[in-house]
Amino acid sequence: MSEVTMIGLGPMGTAMAEAFMAAGHDVTVWNRTTSKADKLVAKGAALAAEPATGELLVISQLDYQAMYDSLGEARLDGKTLVNLSSGTPAELREAAAWVAGRGGTLVTAGIMVPPPGVGQPGAYTFYSGPKDAFDRHAGTLEALSAVTYVGADPGLAMLYYQAQLLIFWSALTSFMHAAALLRRAGVPPTAFAPFAKGLHGELAGEGPMGFLTILAGELESGVYPGDENSLRMQAVGMGHVVETLRDAGLETTVPEALHRLFARADAEGHGDEGIAAVVESIEKP
Ligand code: NDP
Numbered sequence: 001m002s003e004v005t006m007i008g009l010g011p012m013g014t015a016m017a018e019a020f021m022a023a024g025h026d027v028t029v030w031n032r033t034t035s036k037a038d039k040l041v042a043k044g045a046a047l048a049a050e051p052a053t054g055e056l057l058v059i060s061q062l063d064y065q066a067m068y069d070s071l072g073e074a075r076l077d078g079k080t081l082v083n084l085s086s087g088t089p090a091e092l093r094e095a096a097a098w099v100a101g102r103g104g105t106l107v108t109a110g111i112m113v114p115p116p117g118v119g120q121p122g123a124y125t126f127y128s129g130p131k132d133a134f135d136r137h138a139g140t141l142e143a144l145s146a147v148t149y150v151g152a153d154p155g156l157a158m159l160y161y162q163a164q165l166l167i168f169w170s171a172l173t174s175f176m177h178a179a180a181l182l183r184r185a186g187v188p189p190t191a192f193a194p195f196a197k198g199l200h201g202e203l204a205g206e207g208p209m210g211f212l213t214i215l216a217g218e219l220e221s222g223v224y225p226g227d228e229n230s231l232r233m234q235a236v237g238m239g240h241v242v243e244t245l246r247d248a249g250l251e252t253t254v255p256e257a258l259h260r261l262f263a264r265a266d267a268e269g270h271g272d273e274g275i276a277a278v279v280e281s282i283e284k285p
Contacts, residue, residue: 016118017045051071055078058084061085083109119143124147128155180248184250
């Protein structure tokens with residue numbers, strides 16, 4: 001079994017330390033606020049006096065600034081740092097150079113699960129950076145989740161992570177708008193939820209509603225057939241949704257923005273194509 005130093009003991013870092021321990025690894029922990037280590041130490045983790053302790057440092061903090069603040073001027077010779085904190089791809093690339101300048105190697109990561117899911121089936125994490133460093137520690141990192149290596153560019157893990165979060169937050173916000181709209185008519189959110197779940201399943205499926213597969217193919221080919229459901233028709237329908245929300249006295253910022261985007265794509269000449277043509281307007285802000 002391996003030795004792991006867990007830096008950052010928020011809800012995620014704590015769950016990660018526990019998952020490493022459950023998998024039988026020797027876990028050392030460090031956190032700016034030392035008292036957050038108490039429960040883990042009681043369970044058998046060692047407490048580090050300095051964050052740069054050991055060869056494999058796994059980091060889960062608020063942001064990348066926290067890593068700089070924590071490590072300060074420490075040398076990182078021969079160490080591999082795996083940072084699962086949120087940042088921008090540019091910050092991750094800068095951090096990779098910063099770690100290399102101190103003699104270490106940075107593997108960047110984006111973990112796609114909340115604290116209770118760490119170490120559980122279905123959890124997965126995007127990793128990027130030097131492949132050899134990733135390969136060396138992949139077996140240990142599997143204690144956290146399934147591992148998915150996406151490439152050498154240190155920014156890639158965060159790009160995949162943020163792409164997923166964009167879908168996650170948009171989908172959940174659309175559910176809140178939808179549930180609020182139905183609630184105004186007396187329909188409880190739990191009565192509507194099965195339909196929303198069904199739709200998400202269909203979108204991810206391979207049938208006529210399997211739009212994730214359909215759109216991916218269309219975006220790749222640059223051909224967006226709209227014979228059976230034109231973008232113009234959908235822009236008009238989206239306008240009706242905005243009006244309905246407004247009539248119900250609800251907030252409409254996000255639905256209005258969607259409608260504006262669809263209408264702009266129509267105005268830019270894509271009305272007869274399919275909904276995938278919206279990407280042309282997204283790529284020309
Ligand atoms: P937080 O994002 O609140 O991070 C808390 C940790 O960051 C604590 O250990 C805190 O130390 C440390 N920290 C913050 N600022 C500094 C600093 N300047 N110097 C040193 N340490 C600092 O909690 P989470 O555990 O929820 O999230 C950790 C990371 O995981 C985030 O980047 C988040 O985006 C990501 N993430 C979170 C998920 C979730 O559901 N919670 C899911 C997937 C990813 P201290 O205790 O001393 O304050």
